[in-house]
Amino acid sequence: MSDERFERGLDKRRKVLGNEHVERSMKNADDFSHPLQELVTEYCWGNVWQRDGLSDRDRSVINLAMLTALNRPHELRLHVRGAINNGMRVEEIREVLMQTAIYCGIPAAIDAFRQAREVLVEMGEI
Incomplete structure (x- = not known):
């Protein structure tokens, strides 16, 4: 594992999903799940989310659509929060x-x- 890529990934993950979520995910990782947290942080957040070509906001748009298509409600909830953190408006989330x-x-x-509605209410966006 690249320590530099992991740290960049951790920073990006915190920026998009929020420090509280990331700290909870890392803290709750045990011997079984910790390798997955490292993989997600280093390769998803430390590599793909760092690439040029798409903004974080654009990546949020894509993720909302993909997570809906894949029927992944837990991840969708996280990425609705991330979409708001990345500058998407409620109306844009609705249109996606x-x-x-x-x-x-x-x-x-x-x-x-x-x-999405539950998350947006929790966040005070609607």
Whole structure:
């Protein structure tokens, strides 16, 4: 593992998902799950999220659509928070989820709207 890439990843992960979430994830990692936390931090956040070509906001747009398509509500909730942290407006999040209704299916979009709404209420955005 590259210590520099891991530290860059940890910084980016905190910026997007929030320090509280990242600290909780790292603290709750045990011998079984700690290698996954290291992998996610180094390669996802320390490599791909560091690349030129897309802004963090653009990456958030993509993630919201992909997580809806994959039916990953827990991760969707995290990335709704990240989308707001990356400068997306509530209206833009809504439009991404509307787009998913057509291409991913109405049931997927309904669930994504439900999850997103709960997070946005928690954050005081709506």
